Every structure is written in structure tokens, then in C-alpha cells.
Amino acid sequence: MSSTADPCQAPLGVFDSGVGGLTVVRALRELLPQESIIYLGDTARVPYGSKSPDTIRRFSVEDTQFLINHGVKAVVVACNTATAHALPLLQTTFRVPVIGVIEPGVEATLADGRAERVGIIGTAGTIRSSAYQYALAMRRPGLQIHAAATPLLVPFIEEGWTDHPTLKLVLKEYLDPLLEKGIDTLMLGCTHYPLLMPVLKKMLGRKVRLVDSASTCAAHAKEVLHQHRLLRRSRGRPALDIFLTDLSEQAETMARRFLGADFGRVKKASL
């Protein structure tokens, strides 16, 4: 379905295990307002974070194939777990550029030369993969890296308790061991976590720099599209199509919260 005449006109594909990846779409729309976007949220099988690498790879290939079938010019893996386990496989399997969320966060972290002790939080799957730890250590040997799996944060965000006193206690429990190590940077290794920015800023003050996956990934996507001469130049109104593998009121409500805007009808996708 892609336009063979001008691939720049084709939409950008974005997928995530659920609706959390819409924080990346939000960042992409701010940075690349002229691009059309097709988003796939695999809400029927969400979450990926607690599942095995094999299963995550299988799901990620199916998600990417769905987007390719819809004629996208590039694919953004807006899911840290899928990036951690499946990005190399997707990049060798498909011909279009495939962009993950981990490298851009790592680059942004290291762009500040003062970073010495970096904390990373994410789902069990992301942290267990060591993808962040590995990428940081490869680029800056000697960097102190402290990673913590924080599996309760996604459920809290999905419950809408992002400013709840209990969440603050959970965050304290998760972050205290990192703070005791004296981290100067905290990487938010999950596309849900940008919604925790306000509470984290209040808790951590200015001592700890926060690096989120969503905005750094959008900046990287812009660069990749530019390199491949795939940026859309048309001034025609861009489209936003949201597909979910399971439709529920809850998912649509969350989707609005993550995207920070309303959208048309969500479509049901069958993989």
C-alpha cells in the first residue's frame, strides 16, 4: 500500500505492546507535525515486559509485519522491552529503517559529559535484558550503572494513580537504593514513565537529571528519516491511525491520557 511514486508520503509506523507507546507518538507529533502515523498497540497481549525473549520476538515480528502491510516507510519500536529483545532481529528481517527506544536514550544520557552514575528503571523484561546497561557500558567504559526493575509503576500509571501518596511510597522503595548510590541521571526505560515526570521532578529535585525514552526516540526518528531522505515535505494534513488488537473502554481512556489529545475512532487489528 506504500506509494511507490514518493515514499516520503508514506506514514511512519509505530508499535508498542499497549498504549504506553503513544507517549512516543505524542513526542513525534510535536517534532514532526507533518508526518502521518500508523500506531499499533498490541493490547490483546499486553504487557510484554514480564514475558520471555522468544515470545517478545515473535510478537514484535507480527507487529512490524502488520505495519509493513500498511505501507509504512519506517518503523518505530515504541516499547523498551521489544527494543531490548527484538530490535536486531527486526532490523535484519525488514527492509525499512527500524528505530528503537533504547539507543536514543543512551545517546541523550551520554551527551551530558558530566554523567558519572546512571540509574535505569524499567519493566522486569527490559532490565533483565541488560540492553541499557550494555549500551551504556559499551559507549562509556567505567560509567557506574545501577538498574532496577520497577514492575509496579505501569499498573499504577494505568490505574491513573500518578499523583497518589501510595505511588510516592512505591517510588521511594524503588528509587532509594539508586539514590544511595548517588546517581546523577535517571533513565526512564519504559514508554509509560513520561507520565511520572511531574512526581519524579518533585521527588528528585534538580539533583538528578531525568532522561525519558519518548522525546529522545522522537528526536532520533527525525534524524533517521532525514538521513534516508524520507521526511514528508507535503503541507497536506497528516493522518493519525490508531489500531489496537483489543478494544476496550479502559484502553481508549488510557490512550487519550498517553497521547495527550483526542483522536478519531480506534480500529481493531487482527494479527
Place this chain on the structure above:
Amino acid sequence: MSSTADPCQAPLGVFDSGVGGLTVVRALRELLPQESIIYLGDTARVPYGSKSPDTIRRFSVEDTQFLINHGVKAVVVACNTATAHALPLLQTTFRVPVIGVIEPGVEATLADGRAERVGIIGTAGTIRSSAYQYALAMRRPGLQIHAAATPLLVPFIEEGWTDHPTLKLVLKEYLDPLLEKGIDTLMLGCTHYPLLMPVLKKMLGRKVRLVDSASTCAAHAKEVLHQHRLLRRSRGRPALDIFLTDLSEQAETMARRFLGADFGRVKKASL
């Protein structure tokens, strides 16, 4: 694969969206120690509680078909969400007896004639289905019923924080509105929740009777097998086979916790 010679020898099938249903297997093994059991946990697509009725029904039919293909004599739906949305469909689709977790809990609640104000907690899907509320109201018109979706409890249990101060705050937040209504009975409408029994007993004391899905479902399964003359009489050692659609260390660790015992190798199931 079922034994046509003596269907009593066939195993009992049990499925759940994940490993929480192993609390039902634990109760079944206590009550029916002579029965062989085949358990299917759909860990690749867990949880069901936040997904739509259509998707839950589709998954439940696939889960049941898997157990039927393994020659089970009856199927226990050890998942409140699947029972709420799919039980009637499963009962008309398959020929073997299909047993849910909701009716037995309702019967056990009403067996105490003094129950006047009943609280129910469960996943968003279970509570939204109104299956408990409906079953209670049908049997005892005038009963006061107060239901609350408590979606953070499963993540806390899966994180192993069943005795954590933060969990107590979350429980307080969820239960206070029910306690203010003066409930005398609290139904635990999720097969994960038996692991909260100790903390709930401490919090609620003797004022509130706790009714859990797992033990009441096992008692009901025994009755159904008896009625259908399907109880296994052999004294041969019964088998326990555990299939999961996704294998991960985390799932196996949790499975041990839920079953309260060790088990042999877990097998990978493809649906």
C-alpha cells in the same frame, strides 16, 4: 487422547490467564488428591482482566480446546474474568462439564444465612461484567452488594509484596469505601487473591467473613465430578502437568508460590 474405556481415569483440565489459577489447583489437590490434573496458563497473553469480553471469549475457547485435545474429562475455568465472560459459551460449545469460579463463591457466601452486606473485589473485567453482582442478586433479592475493581492487587502479588506496608495502604484505599458500607462478607473475586488471606485477616479481623474463589471452586468441582460419576477411584499416583503459553523464570517462580509446592518441568503450549 481420553481413555474411552474408563473416562474416570482421564485428567481434570484447569485453565487460567496466567499462574494465579494454580491456587485452584492447590485446593483441588487437597480435596481430590487422587485426580490427575492438566493445567494451562495463558502466560503469553496474561492478563485477561483488562481486556474486552470478545477477546476474553476467544482466548477462553482456545484454552478449553487445548485441554479437550489433551483428553480431559471436565474443565475448570480457574479465572474469574474468563468465567464472567465466557462460561455460558464454553458450556454450550464443549461436551464435557465446564466449571466456573463464580457460582461456587456465590453459593458459599449465601450458605451463611446471616450475610446481608456483601463486598466483592476483583479485576476491572470481572467487576465490570457484573457477574458476581448478578448471581448474588438473582439468588437473594434485597442483598446489599458493593463491588470494587482493585486492579493493583495482582501486580503487587506478582511482585511478591504481599506483606509490604505499601500494599496495606493500597488495600486500605480500596477497602475503606466497602467497610464504610458495613460489609459483613468480602468475596475475593480473583484467583490471585488467596495469597492476600493473611494480610486481609489481619486488617479485617473477625468482623468480615472472607470467601475465596479457589477453595469454593474446588468443592464445587468435586460435587460436579461426583454427579457425573467421573471421580477417579484408582489408587495409582495421579499426574500433574503444567503447560504455559510463555515460559519465563518469573512465571515459574510465581507458579511455585501459587501452587505452594514444587512440580516437574513446565511444558510450553502453543495455542
